[in-house]
Amino acid sequence: MDLNLSAEELAFRDEVRAFIAAELSPETREKLVLGREIGKHDFVEWQRKLNAKGWAVPHWPVEWGGQNWGPMQEYIFLDELQQAPAPSPLQFNCSMVGPVIATFGSEEQKKKFLPATANLDIWWCQGFSEPGAGSDLAGLKTTARREGDFYIINGQKTWTTLAQYADWIFVLARTNPQAEKKQQGISFILVDMKTPGVTVRPIQLIDGGREVNEVWFDEVKVPAENLVGQENRGWDYAKFLLTNERMGIARIGVSKQRIRRIKELAKSERYGDTQLLDQPWFREKLVSVEIELKALEITQLRVLAEARKRGKHGEADPNSSILKIKGSELQQVTTELMMDVMGPFVLPFAASMDDEDRTNEPPIGPDYAASAGPTYFNSRKISIYGGSNEIQRNIIAKAILGF
Amino acid sequence: MDFDFSDDQKLLKESVGKLMASRYGDFEKRKGYQTHTNGFDPAVWAEYAEAGILSLPFSEEQGGFGGGPVETMIVMEEMGTALAVEPYLACVVLAGAVLKYGKADDKIPEIATGEAIVALANIERSSRYDLNDVSLPAKLDGTAYVLEGEKSVVLGGGAADYFIVATRTSGNRRDVDGITLLLVDAKSPGISRRGYPTQDGQHAAEVSFGSVRVPVANVIGEVGKGLPILARAVDEAIAGLCAEAVGAMDALVKMTVEYLKTRKQFGVAIGSFQALQHRSVDMLVMLEQARSMAIYAALSVDDADEVARGNAISAAKVQIGRSAKFIGQQSVQLHGGIGVTMEYKAGHYFKRLTMIEQMFGDSDYHMRKLAASGAAIAA
Known part of the structure; x- marks a missing residue:
């Protein structure tokens, strides 16, 4: 050892x-x-x-x-x-659609898409979730109707992250509504965002940002050659994609970086006659998170050591669900600590958080304070996306505990 | 980066596992052991000696097996799973470490062969978890120290043939200097002790020293410089205790999940209810976090940097304490009524885990220690 x-x-x-x-x-x-x-x-x-x-x-x-x-x-x-x-x-390119095309796509698709995807000449977004299909992804209703050499796509996707930047979207759509099980009859189709009938509408999140969108498909005509792999096998490809997403799911480095930043700021922040960092209550809160983070880091390394033994691209390890649960909780709690540091200066809302429409108005309070509240609000999504933490618990209950 | 046991370590785990299963597989046997004076069966201790685990942490020159912290972790985890009642931690890991780091090798062969039990007597009425808080005076009188006072909650103290007593030879009650460790024959005139069972079915003793004369040759380490030895030994004991807790928690989680799968109410196994499944998952998450920190403790206990070592051990103890409390309480809750009976094993795991939290510094104690040190744990 x-x-x-x-x-x-x-x-x-x-x-x-x-x-x-x-x-x-x-x-x-x-x-x-x-x-x-x-x-x-x-x-x-x-x-x-x-x-x-x-x-x-x-x-x-x-x-x-x-x-x-x-x-x-x-x-x-x-x-x-x-x-x-x-x-x-960019994970939509590198961890999601890229590996799917590389594994299941045609030679033409590989040549057309992979180099451009790696270089971010094409920006991809993910068309999976729907208003009625979140955790129950297989319940999706978007349809792709075959007409000659084309699919005609109709439906609505949601929570589509950074669709406003996207050139292409990879879509799960139902090609066989009569299939026995809902997981069957789904296909994985690549769609150019410029195709007529595709509409993107931003959803503003509680932090004020506009990172996610609704994407509407109204009689969108897509060449049949944009189907990846076989028709009606899309669910298999989606599952493959999701296992690829697991690496680094705990995002321990993000939490570590934030803790370092919190310590740095808590040194310059006054608390009575001392630094905030000298307050025992603050230190204990910080240490409490650091301990859990250390434990999670070692848990992560144990999972990696197992992965190394299984060889590359082995089965999905249900232990990565443990990493998701704990990792998301710790990312969230570090954003709470950051608010502790800012104190009352968490309150002012700066409408200029968006990169695109930042103004030249001076910040209220310290210039690093404006993001503390929004980052906390935004971080609530971490235990919801990528399979909510409750779904992760279902996975562990079944795959590890054998319920 | 490697989390695998070596071949020798695998063999050790297997053989200790077998031994413990044969002695503790039937929970009734444990109840039998507890009826012995001092709360354990000397015959089982003799088997430990024969199996070589009493000599485990000592070097070959000291008459030992040459095992390191990982070997101790392996044995302690098995002890935890078995819910063993023998004073292995108290004698071999804790007192053994004091002898080892105090370079007092003479008594080690007696521990290794099972001939003698040695117990560390450091706690006093006011000391709580502070190792430097030592009042019991040892006054030099010719070629002997004269001890006067009381020590409390001496683990394994009822059965001890020798005590290692933390005494004050200079300075004041809480000074870090002036603590001297003395090896004291339990048969010395003036010693009286009251052995008693602890909440978790193990044993401890209150020991009083009335003008007990101890030859100066029995000083462990140097006069007045006992604290670093004590601290190092306690860190090893905490690392061992973390592993024991992981063994107990692992067994308890398994036991609880098994129970949920078999216990029927409303015509179905109660494990079919999502609320109970999710609670079990939360227990598993806490177990894995604790396991990671037990490994961290074992792999940090030999760290030459004292501060880094102490921080790692404290961090591990906090995580173990939190996990043990959650898993202990939830497993009793998920078992329902049977979980709070003396008859059933789950409640005994819960009791042991609860006492582990109270030993060598509880979670709050170690949290404050870490907060005061201000060192980065996660970086």
């Missing part, structure tokens, strides 16, 4: 760290540190730098830009990005 990284792993970590320090734009980093929204430009610029280095899609097949890293190396890479903090490669 040994908790230390190997010499190679340490060297790799240092290489990643040095690359980020040298290449990440200070403006992008600053936005992340301050909890401001990062815009399309930040994502694209950073991902192209990663792609030039060969690091945008390390877990893809080697012929399409993969690096053949082990689970540990992938984890170190993501952890370093989170701790820097730097944007992660």
